[in-house]
Amino acid sequence: MPLPPLVEPVAALSEAERARTARHRSLAGVGDLGQRRLAAAHVAVVGAGGIGSPVVLALAAAGVGALTVIDDDVVEISNLQRQVIHRREDSGEPKVASAARAAAHLSDTFVHGVRERLSPSNARRLLEGADLVIDGSDTFDTREAVAAACEELGVPLVWGTVQAFDAQVTVFWSSPPAGEAPVRLADLYPPGSVGEVPTCEEVGVLGALCLQVGSLLSMEAVKLITGIGEPLLGRVLVIDGLRARQREVPLRRARVRPAAVQPVPQVTPESVDLARATIVDVREDHEVSTGMIAGARHVPLGRLLADPRVLAGSEDLVIVCEVGMRARRAAEALRAAGIPASVLAGGMRAWNAAEGAHGGRGVRA
Structure with missing residues (x-):
């Protein structure tokens, strides 16, 4: 069952935006109201790399009103195998600047680039004001800092990770709507359980899988903002890229399920x-x-x-x-x-x- 939509809609879309998002507005459950909710939403994206790149592109194309993109790195040639928002001519430039330029070619989405490394000391400040956070960062220390700030702020955290040919996608939320059980990063990875995680440089990463995960994270964000579908709250989607298999792992019962619904007359x-x-x-x-x-x-x-x-x-x-x-x-x-x-x-x-x-x-x- 859908959750209540995260944001109140803007009063109206411009005629240009109505034309640009016509296929969204034809979707059952989205419509003009859902598109106006997207236009009112503010999403923070941590990382403009392999996962963050398709997220920024997808959410800008979807018509999300504002994106805060947080990344302290610059574009390198070796990034371009998976970080599709950047171009060869962007080499040496801040990733947040490259991401903002690319998004501007798609829509009127406002992109606020923050060239700063997120840490436990600044995470709350950087994420405050966002309706929803998407974590595409590249170290578990950063992920723990993001998760802690989201728990404190009470905002949903759409979370995905890619390593080599494998990926995970889920949603954490410490203060979900009534009828939902809180789900936190510690429910998936208890403190101290992760250990030393190899880097992408050490084990590699399949570029196309980053696009798939970024797309899934973007869809979770759209569902939460507009109040449609069934989010991955309390469920982890596990992807085996080599075998083209996906399976769902229950993390915690995230919903008080009603009795079986009788057929609609x-x-x-x-x-x-x-x-x-x-x-x-x-x-x-x-x-x-x-x-x-x-x-x-x-x-x-x-x-x-x-x-x-x-x-x-x-x-x-x-x-x-x-x-x-x-x-x-x-x-x-x-x-x-x-x-x-x-x-x-x-x-x-x-x-x-x-x-x-x-x-x-x-x-x-």
């Missing part, structure tokens, strides 16, 4: 009683502008998933989308919140077909 267009039913259309703004069922209430899916109680007290709820998939997700969320709801089978396509076959009962523009 469906109603046909012919059986809907418009005089009694409360029709709720969960499509996006641009979709409902072409027409809605007469008397229907418009609540975009992203808004409903973020707070199903917005429909508390409504009677005989019938949820509708274009073909039914988003309506089913909405109805499941409502029923999990104790609000009875059914789905219009086939969505607006079935409704419009029935209207054409049997005469109109009302579709308003």
